[in-house]
Amino acid sequence: MRLVVARCSAHYTGRLSAHLPLATRLLVVKADGSVLLHSDGGSYKPLNWMSPPCSLVVTAPDDDAAGRGVDQVWVVQHAKSDDRLVVELHEVLHDSSHELGVDPGLVKDGVEAHLQRLLAEQVHLLGPGHVLVRREYPTAIGPVDLLARHPDGGTVAVEVKRRGDIDGVEQLTRYLELLGRDPLLAPVRGVFAAQEIKPQARVLANDRGIGCLVLDYDAMRGADDPDSRLF
Template identity: 75%
Template sequence: MRLVIAHCSVTYEGRLNAHLPAATRLLMVKADGSVLVHSDGGSYKPLNWMSPPATLHVEQPSEDQAAQGATEVWRVQAKKSDDRLTVLLHTIHSDVSHDLGIDPGLVKDGVEADLQRLLAEQIETLGDGYTLVRREYMTAIGPVDILARDSEGATVAVELKRRGDIDGVEQLSRYLELMNRDPRLAPVRGVFAAQQIKPQARTLAEDRGIRCLTLDYDAMRGVDDADSRLF
């Protein structure tokens, strides 16, 4: 992983155009080809990014770019689309690289792991006609908990949490954005499933077209006797 702290400006061209005026930012270049632009705020989410597969070319600035103070130009080009990220670096404060090795992946706690297994075994919980494609479907930015197909054969990505909050919705949104670029999967719909879903998370998910599903863990394990309930 390469980490560069630089005074830079960033322009994104693709499905929509966006520009970040010159400021000091963190540029993160990962071994998988992804490039992320971070500020010192806004939590974990980058200001802009290019998902893999992509190629990074480092160039000398043009006369106009040099006149603006640029000393180096990064052009990040997506391989499967016309999306492009152009970074004009003015001053580089730090440039370091680290070999992180092979990551073992996320180890979920017992309940989340059980929820994933149970939902995979009881995939009809999502609805009639649903079929399981696989658990832990790997993407370039991490594994989707469950990949399924609905009764019409459309792709559905499921993110599982014990307690569903906004961070979980954001995580699923990033998976969906990436997966919908893959013509083999698109269109991909999302399901945010949890034992409890916070109201703010539900509102955000539904605004983004993501379906919310509340899971009854005890009932899925078969230890909840619905017939003996008073309510």
């Protein structure tokens, strides 16, 4: 990994065209040739970048560029598309290289898949007497997150989201329409389950006769395994 701090300007052309005026920025060149241009603020997204696979070629400036005070020109070309990033470095304030090695990568916990698994284990949260049929119940238009038997007969289709917005209700609606035609399943009720349900989503769900269930992730995780709450 190479770290360069320099006054620079940049042009990107590809899916759009973009230009960065002259300013002092951090340039990161990773081992795979990818390049990031960061300013001293904002979030983790670089001002400009090139994703791998790509190649970096450093050249001397032409006469015109040299006249504008350019010290060196970086041309970063994507290997599979015509995306191209051209950086003009005017003044290099820092330049160092470092051997980092391969990263073991991030270990995650707590995403939608986990919520889905927990609700499958705690299907009683849908109401007493519910029995899980299966997770990821397949349909022609994609898998339903959870399918359960309703104690009064019929079936309950559950869409699980971390944050429940209107799209999730639309998605569940499409499933319900399809599943409702199956005489082995009908009648099919719908439940929209999420850690947080947006008001608009709740209104739409109610309007369509879909139930809403707010999931308490910490409580569900605690019920699943008290020890795992420690971290």
